[in-house]
Amino acid sequence: MTDATEAPRILLDNVSLSYATPRGRLPVVDRVSLAVDRAEFVVLVGPSGCGKSTILRAIAGLNAAESGMIAVDGKTVDGPPEHIGFMFQKDTLLPWLTVRENIEVGLDLAGISPALRAQRVADMLVLLRLSDFRDAYPAQLSGGMRHRVSLGRMLAYEPAVMLMDEPFGALDFQTKAAMGRELLRIWEAERRSILFVTHDIEEAVALADRVLVFSPRPARIIAEHRIDLPRPRNLRALRASPDFTAYTSAIWEALGDGDQSS
Amino acid sequence: MTDPVIAEEILSPSGSVRESVDFSAWLWRLALIIGLLLIWEFAAGNLFNEFWSSRPSLIGERLLLLLKSGELWRHVHTTVTEALLGLFLGALIGTPIGIALAHYRRAAKIVDPLVMGLYGLPRVALAPMFILWFGISLFSKVMMSFSMVVFVFILNVTEGIRTVDPDMIDLMRTMRAPRSYVMRKVTIPSIVPWLLASFRIGIGLSLVGAVVGELIGANRGLGWYVVRAGGQLDTTGVFAGLFLLMLIAMIANQIIFLIERKVLHWRREAR
Numbered sequence: 001m002t003d004a005t006e007a008p009r010i011l012l013d014n015v016s017l018s019y020a021t022p023r024g025r026l027p028v029v030d031r032v033s034l035a036v037d038r039a040e041f042v043v044l045v046g047p048s049g050c051g052k053s054t055i056l057r058a059i060a061g062l063n064a065a066e067s068g069m070i071a072v073d074g075k076t077v078d079g080p081p082e083h084i085g086f087m088f089q090k091d092t093l094l095p096w097l098t099v100r101e102n103i104e105v106g107l108d109l110a111g112i113s114p115a116l117r118a119q120r121v122a123d124m125l126v127l128l129r130l131s132d133f134r135d136a137y138p139a140q141l142s143g144g145m146r147h148r149v150s151l152g153r154m155l156a157y158e159p160a161v162m163l164m165d166e167p168f169g170a171l172d173f174q175t176k177a178a179m180g181r182e183l184l185r186i187w188e189a190e191r192r193s194i195l196f197v198t199h200d201i202e203e204a205v206a207l208a209d210r211v212l213v214f215s216p217r218p219a220r221i222i223a224e225h226r227i228d229l230p231r232p233r234n235l236r237a238l239r240a241s242p243d244f245t246a247y248t249s250a251i252w253e254a255l256g257d258g259d260q261s262s
Numbered sequence: 263m264t265d266p267v268i269a270e271e272i273l274s275p276s277g278s279v280r281e282s283v284d285f286s287a288w289l290w291r292l293a294l295i296i297g298l299l300l301i302w303e304f305a306a307g308n309l310f311n312e313f314w315s316s317r318p319s320l321i322g323e324r325l326l327l328l329l330k331s332g333e334l335w336r337h338v339h340t341t342v343t344e345a346l347l348g349l350f351l352g353a354l355i356g357t358p359i360g361i362a363l364a365h366y367r368r369a370a371k372i373v374d375p376l377v378m379g380l381y382g383l384p385r386v387a388l389a390p391m392f393i394l395w396f397g398i399s400l401f402s403k404v405m406m407s408f409s410m411v412v413f414v415f416i417l418n419v420t421e422g423i424r425t426v427d428p429d430m431i432d433l434m435r436t437m438r439a440p441r442s443y444v445m446r447k448v449t450i451p452s453i454v455p456w457l458l459a460s461f462r463i464g465i466g467l468s469l470v471g472a473v474v475g476e477l478i479g480a481n482r483g484l485g486w487y488v489v490r491a492g493g494q495l496d497t498t499g500v501f502a503g504l505f506l507l508m509l510i511a512m513i514a515n516q517i518i519f520l521i522e523r524k525v526l527h528w529r530r531e532a533r
Contacts, residue, residue, distance in 0.1 A: 062435060062436065080435050088429050090429055092430050094448065095528055105447065138528075157437075
């Protein structure tokens with residue numbers, strides 16, 4: 001899977017993570033190893049609260065690993081690495097900034113010149129079909145539009161690694177599907193590394209090159225599925241195909257009964 | 263694929279209709295005030311002796327008299343100066359303390375009972391001490407006003423910073439934003455609404471502080487005027503002073519409202 005000459009974009013080696021609680025340390029992630037290639041779309045699924053998000057936060061340098069090694073682009077993570085983008089379940093837009101200004105934040109911090117910045121913002125607004133809303137404030141937008149802005153803010157500064165923590169989890173079914181299509185359309189045109197957390201198995205199969213299935217907390221990888229569906233993917237046609245169903249049921253299988261009984 | 267209908271609906275000037283002055287509300291307000299004044303005017307002298315409550319017409323006459331003699335301006339000016347100085351001093355000192363307390367949680371935990379204790383203390387009871395410490399000049403009234411207001415800023419700003427969404431800060435960190443950038447783009451804008459709320463609450467309190475200061479020792483100001491009138495059983499004078507205090511508070515409140523609307527325009531939802 002990994003090109004012999006190129007190091008993986010993200011590398012986790014035997015990583016354990018835990019949270020400090022009043023009653024001592026609570027293990028959340030148990031000796032996880034994984035690698036994500038450049039241009040690879042990897043989705044983590046597992047029961048909610050199992051520690052998938054914690055893995056993402058650790059890669060972003062927001063939480064420190066208890067043991068093991070995390071590296072992005074061959075550099076050990078110690079604080080937020082360069083060229084990463086993060087997307088939360090909430091849109092986390094700055095409510096006092098307009099759509100345009102929100103997208104500019106990432107560009108500004110990436111040190112992109114004002115001239116280029118304006119161009120990138122304009123492109124992003126077109127790409128996400130938000131041009132009419134460039135001067136609107138987040139409070140004036142629907143939930144789906146706010147998520148598009150949030151996605152735009154991350155895409156605009158072109159991070160090499162995108163960490164997405166249930167980014168569409170709070171959206172209704174239709175909007176979620178639309179966001180998925182949008183993300184695929186953009187990513188298939190310009191591939192970068194994505195590590196995407198969800199507990200929606202259909203979403204996982206529809207998007208991923210590879211799906212990693214996690215156990216309940218403390219999280220361990222219990223299965224790995226390579227999704228060999230052709231790209232560019234047409235999600236509507238895909239959902240009806242027998243291959244798609246085979247993948248989803250295999251992942252259901254891997255997750256076991258734990259999800260249903262608890 | 264763009265949805266121009268929605269775009270128009272949200273951004274069209276029709277949204278500004280909501281911002282324009284609501285005339286019918288103003289009319290109702292006016293009607294309510296006039297109605298109450300009429301009842302007062304009629305009841306005093308008919309239902310009970312007007313000595314107990316004076317009458318709106320008498321109070322109006324007195325206000326006119328005060329205005330002509332220049333006394334009105336002198337008292338209003340004195341009290342407003344004291345209150346405003348107290349209010350701004352409170353903001354100037356309370357805000358950084360609030361920021362510091364939100365930042366240094368351990369220190370905040372230690373001083374919290376002390377702050378709350380001082381906050382709960384009836385400052386009115388301290389008035390004699392203020393005269394002793396700060397004299398009977400302007401300064402003691404400013405300090406009284408300050409002591410009422412400063413806690414509002416400390417507590418509001420602390421709370422404001424604590425309620426900043428941690429995900430927003432984390433997101434900034436993933437983009438490797440320097441501390442100063444986070445302060446400028448996230449922390450400060452998010453405490454602005456709390457600051458404005460503090461000013462709104464602080465206006466009333468700073469006036470109370472100034473008046474309390476004047477009650478104890480002064481030779482001018484609305485508080486002093488009210489107390490003197492009370493001492494002379496001059497109910498018309500008392501109500502004239504109270505009316506002016508009320509008017510000042512209402513005007514100040516309206517000013518804050520206008521500032522809020524201007525500064526917090528991003529909060530308004532289009533509908």
